[in-house]
Amino acid sequence: MSQFKAFMLNIDSLSLVYASEEEEFYYKDDTLVPEGEVVGIEIENQDTIDIVLFSNIYFTHDAV
DSSP states (O other), X not given: OOHHHHHHHTEEEEEEEEOOSSSOEEETTSOXXXXXXXXXXXXXXXXXXXXXXXXXXXXXXXXO
8 A cells, every 4th residue: 555545544634724814824935825825735633633735835923
């Protein structure tokens, strides 16, 4: 069995993650991702929830 298939068999659910009105997600060229755009996926398995962003997106949480 492939590693990917084994990984997928352990997932309970997948959800899309969207940018909110907060300025948290940026494209690699430092452009703000607009609200409502898909930025990645949320993977829920037995004990954890992981958010995997697309390769052209990064997250920042700067204190105001």
